[in-house]
Amino acid sequence: MKDLSGWGRYPRLFGPLTTARTAASAARLTAAAPGVVARGLGRAYGDAAIGREHTLAPAGLDRLQGFNPDTGLLQAEAGVSLNDILTNLVPRGFFPPVVPGTRFVTVGGMIASDVHGKNQHNDGTFGEHVEALSLALPDGRTIRCARDENPELFHATIGGMGLTGTILDASFRLRRVETGxxxxxxxxxxxxxxxxxxxxxxxxxxxxxxxxxxxxxxxxxxxxxxxxxxxxxxxxxxxxxxxxxxxxxxxxxxxxxxxxxxxxxxxxxxxxxxxxxxxxxxxxxxxxxxxxxxxxxxxxxxxxxxxxxxxxxxxxxxxxxxxxxxxxxxxxxxxxxxxxxxxxxxxxxxxxxxxxxxxxxxxxxxxxxxxxxxxxxxxxxxxxxxxxxxxxxxxxxxxxxxxxxxxxxxGYPNIAAFREVRRDAGALGHMSSKQSERLGL
Structure with a gap:
C-alpha cells in the first residue's frame, strides 16, 4: 500500500499502485483493473489521481518519440515530464505552447487536467494544442483520437481527468524562442x-x-x-x-x-x-x-x-x-x-x-x-x-x-454529455478515481 495523497497532502489516502513499463502493459492493466485511474508525478492537489480501487503509474512511458524542428511537432509518451521536454528542447530554441505552475507534471497529466498558464487568455489551454493522442480503453483496445478521428472521445479526454481511458502518448507543437x-x-x-x-x-x-x-x-x-x-x-x-x-x-x-x-x-x-x-x-x-x-x-x-x-x-x-x-x-x-x-x-x-x-x-x-x-x-x-x-x-x-x-x-454543464461518452467507451464505472466517486461522476 502506498501513500497516494495529492500534492496538498489532503485528504491522506493509501492504496495499491501498479507501474506500467510499456504501452502494451498499460493497456492490459487498464482493462484488467476496474476502478482504475492513471497517476503521473502526483502533482494533482487532491484526490483526482488516486484510483477508486487501483492506481496505475505509467512510469515506463517516458520516451520522447520524435521531434520535427521544422514544424515544432513533438511526439511523446504520456509519462514524459514537462521538465524533460524543457531540458531537452529549450536549449534548441523551442518552448511548450502552454505550461502550468510546475514543470514536474507529465504529458498525460497536462492533457487530463487540460492545464492552463499565464497565456491562457491568448493561447488557450494545453489541450487546444494537442493534435492527436493514443488512448487505452477498458475493453483492451488502443485507439487514436484527434479532432477528425474519434472526436467526441478526444474532446472528452482533454480535461477529462483520466476518466475516459489511459492516455499512452500524444503529439503537440512547440513554439520557437530565441532565448531562455x-x-x-x-x-x-x-x-x-x-x-x-x-x-x-x-x-x-x-x-x-x-x-x-x-x-x-x-x-x-x-x-x-x-x-x-x-x-x-x-x-x-x-x-x-x-x-x-x-x-x-x-x-x-x-x-x-x-x-x-x-x-x-x-x-x-x-x-x-x-x-x-x-x-x-x-x-x-x-x-x-x-x-x-x-x-x-x-x-x-x-x-x-x-x-x-x-x-x-x-x-x-x-x-x-x-x-x-x-x-x-x-x-x-x-x-x-x-x-x-x-x-x-x-x-x-x-x-x-x-x-x-x-x-x-x-x-x-x-x-x-x-x-x-x-x-x-x-x-x-x-x-x-x-x-x-x-x-x-x-x-x-x-x-x-x-x-x-x-x-x-x-459548475459543469456538460456532465451528462461527458457521462454518455464514458458510457459509450466502456469507461463509466471502470475508469474511476476517488474524486470521481466523491463527485458522482
Missing amino acids: WIRQTTSVAENLSEAIALLGRTSGATYTVAWIDVLARGAALGRSLILEGEHAARDELGPRQAQFPPARTGRVGVPFDMPGGLLNARTVSAFNALYYRKGARRAGRTTLVPWDSYFFPLDGIARWNRIYGPRGFVQHQCVIPEARAEAVLSAILDRLSQTGTGSFLAVLKRLRAGTGLMSFPMDGLTLALDIPVSERGLALLAEIDGLVSAAGGRLYLAKDACQSRDTFEA
Whole structure:
C-alpha cells in the first residue's frame, strides 16, 4: 500500500499502485483493473489521481518519440515530464505552447487536467494544442483520437481527468524562442478594481498574471502586482547572459513538516506586505528573468508542500464569469482578510473559455489560493464555494480536494454529455478515481 495523497497532502489516502513499463502493459492493466485511474508525478492537489480501487503509474512511458524542428511537432509518451521536454528542447530554441505552475507534471497529466498558464487568455489551454493522442480503453483496445478521428472521445479526454481511458502518448507543437529569458514588466494595482482593469489593459501581452495580497483590507483590498511577460529576443541579452540559462535544480528544500501554526495571519501578512513593497519598487521597470523562475517560481524549493505542516493544505482555484467577477472576488477577499485566513500563493488571472468537454476555463477571472487544512479553513472554503456557485462559476478539478457534489454539478454543464461518452467507451464505472466517486461522476 502506498501513500497516494495529492500534492496538498489532503485528504491522506493509501492504496495499491501498479507501474506500467510499456504501452502494451498499460493497456492490459487498464482493462484488467476496474476502478482504475492513471497517476503521473502526483502533482494533482487532491484526490483526482488516486484510483477508486487501483492506481496505475505509467512510469515506463517516458520516451520522447520524435521531434520535427521544422514544424515544432513533438511526439511523446504520456509519462514524459514537462521538465524533460524543457531540458531537452529549450536549449534548441523551442518552448511548450502552454505550461502550468510546475514543470514536474507529465504529458498525460497536462492533457487530463487540460492545464492552463499565464497565456491562457491568448493561447488557450494545453489541450487546444494537442493534435492527436493514443488512448487505452477498458475493453483492451488502443485507439487514436484527434479532432477528425474519434472526436467526441478526444474532446472528452482533454480535461477529462483520466476518466475516459489511459492516455499512452500524444503529439503537440512547440513554439520557437530565441532565448531562455522572459522580458518581465511589473505594474502595481492598489486594489482589486485596479488589478482587474490592469489585467484587461495588459491582455495583449503573451503572458500576464497578478499576485494578489489576500490579507489587505479596506481601501487596499485586493492590492496586487501584475507581471507581464514576453520571450526575449537574442539582441536584448547582455554580453554575459547565456542565451539559454539552465533550470534550477531545486536542491534547496523543506526537510521536514513545518509546525502547523507557522503560517498564520501574522506571518502571511508580514510576507505579503514585504513582497508587495519589493514588487512596487520595480513598478514600470522591465527586467530579464530566466524562464524557470518566471514560470515555475516554487520549483526551486523541493518539497515546498511541507511548509503547510502535517495536516496539509487545499489549493482552491475558482473561475467567475466576467459580469460577476469583481463583486464575488471582493466578497471572497473580504472573508479571507476578516478571518485572517492568509494565502501567500494567491494569483489572479484572466481566462477565456476552454474547448474540452470538461475544461475548467470560462470567460472570466480565476483566483487560486492555498489554504492550510483546519476546521475553520474547510468551513471557509465551503462558504466560498457557495459564492462561486451562485455566481455561475466553477472549481478546477485538478486542484479540488473537498468541493461538494452540488457545487460540482452546478459548475459543469456538460456532465451528462461527458457521462454518455464514458458510457459509450466502456469507461463509466471502470475508469474511476476517488474524486470521481466523491463527485458522482
